[in-house]
Amino acid sequence: MSDHGGSIQEMLATNLRRARTQRGLSISELSRRSRIGKATLSQLESGNGNPTIETVFSLSRALELPVSDLLDSRPPGGPTVVRAADVEVLSGEGVDLRTLRRIETGDTIFEVYDQQFRADRRQESLGHAGTEHTVVQSGRLSLDVGGQEVELGPGDYVYFDASLPHRYLAIEGTVRSVLLLQYRSDQRPHPQAPHSTPRPPS
Missing domain, CATH: 1.10.260.40 (lambda repressor-like DNA-binding domains)
Structure with a gap:
């Protein structure tokens, strides 16, 4: 990534x-x-x-x-700057994601994304591996996880078990946020296998 x-x-x-x-x-x-x-x-x-x-x-x-x-x-192989203009956008029904970084440390894998929700649009997921962390930067965001709803504003942070069905809705303008996906290495079938290149994600 x-x-x-x-x-x-x-x-x-x-x-x-x-x-x-x-x-x-x-x-x-x-x-x-x-x-x-x-x-x-x-x-x-x-x-x-x-x-x-x-x-x-x-x-x-x-x-x-x-x-x-x-x-x-x-x-x-060395320091990397990821420029916004250089990253392809992966779009869904209500969100645009830009993949910024993958970090492996110990038995944990982190993926960092720039996440932008479009106003009044829902983004639904049946669930996926890992723990999902979201920090809202601007706008207001509604999140429903397994039927439990919370509302988030600028500076608010939430995390949850991403295997649960969840749904986001931008309820006040376009919402800018940072998404961090966290996995244990044993959630990967072959943690020691090198990643294929080149490549190219929730």
Whole structure:
């Protein structure tokens, strides 16, 4: 995620094929688990698809791996500045995500995203691996996690078990926030395996 040399389509194609093959899953079985059509999966694996946030997070849930395992390229060799203009946006029904950084420390993996919710639009997730952390920077955001609703304003922070169904709604203008996804390394099937490059996520 920190090396943005490849497109989201290219990186997702490479990593999706690898993850599916490692698990011995057919396109049909992955389609059943992810609720994504076989034709769409075939397009994604060939690099011709147009992945949405919903698609990537459904694949993360179905394959039981962090989003960055689908969207990551090799880590950089030195200091890296991520310029907003250089990062592709992954869009969903109500949110635009820009992947900023993947951090591995001890037995924990963190993914850092710039997250912008569009006014009066809902963003729903059936749930995915990890713990989700959100810090609101501007606007007001409603979050429903498993039927429990909270409202967040600038400076507010929330975290929750991301495997629970959850829904965001920008209730006051466009909402800017930082999203941090946290995983244990054992939530990855092959924690020691190098990430495929290049690559390209909830």
